[in-house]
Amino acid sequence: MSRMTDEFKTGTPRSPTRRRAIALAGAALLVPSMAQARLGTSRVLRVPHHGRQQFGQKSYAETLPLAEGEVILTFDDGPVPGLTDRVLSLLEAENTRATFFLIGRNAAAHPHLVRRMISNGHTVANHTMTHPWTMRNISHERALADIEAGERAIVQAAGQGIAPFFRFPGFADTPCLLEHLANTNRAVFGADLWASDWNTMAPGAQLQLVMSRLRRQRRGILLFHDTRPQTVAMLPDFLASLKRENFRVVHTVPA
Numbered sequence: 001m002s003r004m005t006d007e008f009k010t011g012t013p014r015s016p017t018r019r020r021a022i023a024l025a026g027a028a029l030l031v032p033s034m035a036q037a038r039l040g041t042s043r044v045l046r047v048p049h050h051g052r053q054q055f056g057q058k059s060y061a062e063t064l065p066l067a068e069g070e071v072i073l074t075f076d077d078g079p080v081p082g083l084t085d086r087v088l089s090l091l092e093a094e095n096t097r098a099t100f101f102l103i104g105r106n107a108a109a110h111p112h113l114v115r116r117m118i119s120n121g122h123t124v125a126n127h128t129m130t131h132p133w134t135m136r137n138i139s140h141e142r143a144l145a146d147i148e149a150g151e152r153a154i155v156q157a158a159g160q161g162i163a164p165f166f167r168f169p170g171f172a173d174t175p176c177l178l179e180h181l182a183n184t185n186r187a188v189f190g191a192d193l194w195a196s197d198w199n200t201m202a203p204g205a206q207l208q209l210v211m212s213r214l215r216r217q218r219r220g221i222l223l224f225h226d227t228r229p230q231t232v233a234m235l236p237d238f239l240a241s242l243k244r245e246n247f248r249v250v251h252t253v254p255a
């Protein structure tokens, strides 16, 4: 950089180097407006997790306090190489933050992706070790063990503590498991709306579906799966739609 600056000061005749320096200076001037055009995050929401905390009106009476136009992005079931990489790159390009509910065995298999999530500023949380389908169909003891094994695997992959948030596979909770999570100070995340991305559909159809729901509800905890190619394919247009329609992304972190 100092060489570039010196060339400007001395006013040397236009050389290829100087032309390149001018082009670079021009690009630098564009940075502020490009940054403004990115989606970003409008605020950080500190989510309480002590005692019984359950959020998301698809399953629970309460949800997180969001204003009109505010959305929380959540991605379940990763990380998987390729698809999760792409999701992280797209979110990074928009300078925005999400919460990832990971499957412990996927985290153990791909710890570099967990670390990338953390270094990119995302929130990482537990979605069980093996994604039992569902927790209601296995014993309480097995379900508890799967939750705790998931937590340990993700913490180990992350190399640090993770958010005390939990989401049940298929939102299939049980009273005893909810009590355990309340007693261990972990907030339970349901969702307020989703893209139904477990159903196979074209990315364009999925975009239309989720945006029509969002335009109606105007706010909420939004569920996606970073393991679904159609979701990953839709994501650039989805993020562009959020921007165009002035939705704002809220980043959830533990209180």
Ligand SMILES: [Zn+2]
Residues within 6 Å of the ligand: 076, 077, 127, 131, 168, 169, 170
């Ligand atoms: Zn899941």
